[in-house]
Amino acid sequence: MTLEEFSAGEQKTERMDKVGDALEEVLSKALSQRTITVGVYEAAKLLNVDPDNVVLCLLAADEGDDRDVALQIHFTLIQAFCCENDIDILRVSNPGRLAELLLLETDAGPTASEGAEQPPDLHCVLVTNPHSSQWKDPTLSQLICFCRESRYMDQWVPVINLPER
Numbered sequence: 001m002t003l004e005e006f007s008a009g010e011q012k013t014e015r016m017d018k019v020g021d022a023l024e025e026v027l028s029k030a031l032s033q034r035t036i037t038v039g040v041y042e043a044a045k046l047l048n049v050d051p052d053n054v055v056l057c058l059l060a061a062d063e064g065d066d067r068d069v070a071l072q073i074h075f076t077l078i079q080a081f082c083c084e085n086d087i088d089i090l091r092v093s094n095p096g097r098l099a100e101l102l103l104l105e106t107d108a109g110p111t112a113s114e115g116a117e118q119p120p121d122l123h124c125v126l127v128t129n130p131h132s133s134q135w136k137d138p139t140l141s142q143l144i145c146f147c148r149e150s151r152y153m154d155q156w157v158p159v160i161n162l163p164e165r
């Protein structure tokens with residue numbers, strides 16, 4: 001490995017870490033503003049009713065989910081819809097970390113400890129624009145820029161790995 005290749009690989013890793021950090025911040029803000037939709041079915045309903053307010057779509061799957069044909073069909077349809085409606089898409093390769101981010105921020109009431117309820121479907125997460133004001137968020141802008149740069153390199157759905165904490 002040459003010094004240039006090593007340096008390029010290190011820059012890519014650093015860039016991906018920044019994108020992961022930006023995504024964490026965007027999700028945290030979206031949770032606090034209640035501008036987040038979780039679940040494949042719920043996402044499909046929102047995309048059907050109000051696609052213009054969706055600013056980011058996250059598709060989360062681990063290696064085991066790659067064998068789930070039904071989930072992959074849902075992903076393909078959601079990706080196609082998002083591309084058709086100019087909605088930026090990111091694929092998250094560690095859904096466990098995404099679950100931590102989304103579930104730690106929500107109220108963990110007694111039902112969470114009882115284990116009676118089925119865990120929420122975190123395979124698709126949508127971030128919407130708050131109606132009260134347009135988001136002029138630099139971290140969201142950073143994610144959108146990353147998605148556009150990825151599309152220019154023919155990577156239509158970039159895969160990121162959320163940093164472990």
